[in-house]
Amino acid sequence: MKDSADKALLPAGMSDVLAPDAAFEAAVLERLMAWFSRHGYDRVKPPLIEFEAGLLTGIGAGLNGQTFRLMDPVSQKMMGVRADITPQVARIAAARLARTPRPLRLGYAGEVLRVRGSQLRPERQFTQVGVELIGAAEPAADAEVIVMAAGALADLGVKGLSVDLGMPTLVPAVVGKETADADTLKRLRQALDRKDAAAVAGLGRALGKDTARLLAAMLVAAGPAAKTLKALHALGLGKKAARERDALADVVARVSRDAPGLTVTIDPVENRGFEYHTGVTFTFFAKRVRGELGNGGRYMAGDEPATGLTLFMDTVLRALPPPAPGPRLFLPAATPAATAAKLRREGWTTVGGFAGGDAEREARRLNCSHVLIKGKVRELKKRGKS
């Protein structure tokens, strides 16, 4: 007994998914993929493992510390298990589909493996579902991906959905590379990431008073989109920063128009998780659900402008009502195969018995809701469970 319990222990962040959750996850995943496919996104399937040199370059470079390595005994080269699928799809677009007309719309679903879980997602293996729209620089492309994702999540039954938009290029446009040294920028990034107003104010001397004042105002401006945009307009941003703000406002207007029921918020200083992004970014939340349902944004796939979206299946599933167990029909051992096949065609899920005995009791033991007795389907009365 103790032996088998020992063997049941899995490494941290790994788990067995059982019924009905495993089937539910697969069904939800297929619904998402079908949704993307109906929007013209073709499904691709990159491998689980690639050579490290390819996996961890470009936008994949940030995943160095999160990637499990294996040595390939055949080529004697180091390989990495993917920690994110986006870099793989970007690679496919650049290498295999270089001559396919742009914009290129690709969708994917698969498992990723990470060295460490995060606080909110302790899982080290989890499923990503996403799309990449490659070769379109227009704000309409950003809006298409956001609106499509919001539609997919609402269609699944996610309640209280909201999207938080960011613009990681805004803060650099306000600060300017020449005005601050690397250490100050690092401390500023940290302060903004924690929304630590006191620490931003504390950098006033290093950044210049006006810049610190602007950043502090941007920090507190985070909130509902219309309010935040108004606050950003009132700030008197410089030319470069104003351009970034207007690009963001353009996407906000499109999203509000095309997804009128979606709550849109803006966080002008958000940067976490968007280190390689070059334009509008977005994060999906649902009321009272811990963590992000998904995120994405504008980046450079090689030398092509692209917009990506990743949904995290574990959070998406948490945001949905749990699956209701369907009816299951117990077929006593003597049931002819043709009868069983006919019942399945009618939509029944059948569970076959092997031994004789009391069919009803056996049906209950195997967790069935119905039983076939004398050729008739009979519903089992629910026994009062405590």
Add this chain to the structure above:
Amino acid sequence: MPSANENLVLALPKGRILEEVMPVVRRVGIRPEPAFDEPDDRRLRFSTNVDGLDIIRVRSFDVATFVAFGAAHLGVAGNDVLMEFDYPEIYAPVDLGVGRCRLVVAEPKDMVSTDDPGTWSSVRVATKYPTLTSQHFARRGVQAECIKLNGALELAPQLGLCQRIVDLVATGRTLKVNGLVEVERIADITSRLVVNRAAWKTRSDEIGGWIKKFREAVNGNAD
């Protein structure tokens, strides 16, 4: 699975800081039910005069944990706790300006004259803040072996547990009484209003309103 927390929950730290924080909380217009102020009451969760807002009272380190995981939406925590845990899910948008103290390295008075910190390669330190302490010493190329204690740190040097401690100091009286002197300041500490990230994003009107009220209450205080 959506949690049942429809009400907003404000987590406040027990103990010394609470006395300094409560005037700010009241100025914002939040008045807890009378049981909150009765020392004998064993309850941990209290309703307030504000509809849909509850207060919980937990240990200061736990405020950060409750808020990080979204069990509480708002809270008050010192930046010592925030820096120690560095939870990415916590935002600290308002400096409440109360609970002022500093995080320092202290050692016995008679050691100071002979000790040259420049020569250290490793030190043994008693502290409530092992992460912050290791980081602080690592920045100077010193390996810190931290002994985690939860209180009465000033005893450690006297009883030979280790020579140095890293602790919060407000007036410095406790250090002095125990024959210790401050040799380095790691950080200045104040209490911050902290907010759960997802709560801020999904209930931005409500949470944004409270942040604004707290900011106004604090600025009113400074003028």
